[in-house]
Amino acid sequence: MKLQPVDISKTASVADIVFEALRKAIIEGDLKDGEPLRQDEIARLFNTSRIPVREAITMLEQQGLVTTQRYKGAVVASIAPDEVAEIFDFRALVEGTVIHAAVGRMSDESRRLARQCHEAFSSSTDPMAWGDLNRRFHYTLYQDSGLPYHLGIVNNALDRIDRYLRAQLMLSNGRARAHDEHLAILEACEAGRADLAADLTRRHILGAKTSLLDHLKRK
Incomplete structure (x- = not known):
């Protein structure tokens, strides 16, 4: 997964920072259409728990950048x-x-x-x-x-x-x-x-x- 990880274990706005990193990767094409966003992997990259990662993914869903698919979980949204x-x-x-x-x-x-x-x-x-x-x-x-x-x-x-x-x-x-x-x-x-x-x-x-x-x- 092409992301720029940062150690943010002591950062107050962990969810916001994860959100911005994922958003940047999606809009710049580093994360491709349909690519899964595995919460455990992202949490490990940012040295944090799954809770802020889940919050970040929810914010991305609200912007239409991520969608949830059955059996696959959260993936980068494609566009028709x-x-x-x-x-x-x-x-x-x-x-x-x-x-x-x-x-x-x-x-x-x-x-x-x-x-x-x-x-x-x-x-x-x-x-x-x-x-x-x-x-x-x-x-x-x-x-x-x-x-x-x-x-x-x-x-x-x-x-x-x-x-x-x-x-x-x-x-x-x-x-x-x-x-x-x-x-x-x-x-x-x-x-x-x-x-x-x-x-x-x-x-x-x-x-x-x-x-x-x-x-x-x-x-």
């Missing part, structure tokens, strides 16, 4: 193409609203950081870093929206499909396409064009959906 499509359609609606609200309130610092994120994404040669850089770029553009509830929903949706987004970026033209679309969104934000930024964001998300669904069908 129909659910992928629904999540992307939902993201297009919510993220379009969020960036529209953010543009008029966006600080110079946020625009500067977004430009830095875009340049880091464009120059990175490490495919394993692209997912984090992509997510950071979008969040930087959204953070001034004044819509914290919306942002929480966006983050939960991204957690559910993050490992698939990373795969989509590594497709033949996924990163190049994202680069061009990110630049257009960023320039619309810098120009204060909220309607255009929202429209470009929606089209960017729906285009990624189509690309990813095509990839899943081929697999």
Whole structure:
């Protein structure tokens, strides 16, 4: 099992730390769809009891990242193409609203950081870093929206499909396409064009959906 174990036997929030470690491993693809989460093994890796591990797995189930199967116990949840499509359609609606609200309130610092994120994404040669850089770029553009509830929903949706987004970026033209679309969104934000930024964001998300669904069908 690919995890980064930590000795947390004396840590107060043991369940939270196990949760974050498992969540990171799932969304980055280190734990694959259908892979069992054996409580004894995880407890041993983190030098703790099964109780916080069970709590962490329950939290992961609540986020849709883990499911319980008969005879197998807790496993990493897989995702059907129909659910992928629904999540992307939902993201297009919510993220379009969020960036529209953010543009008029966006600080110079946020625009500067977004430009830095875009340049880091464009120059990175490490495919394993692209997912984090992509997510950071979008969040930087959204953070001034004044819509914290919306942002929480966006983050939960991204957690559910993050490992698939990373795969989509590594497709033949996924990163190049994202680069061009990110630049257009960023320039619309810098120009204060909220309607255009929202429209470009929606089209960017729906285009990624189509690309990813095509990839899943081929697999």
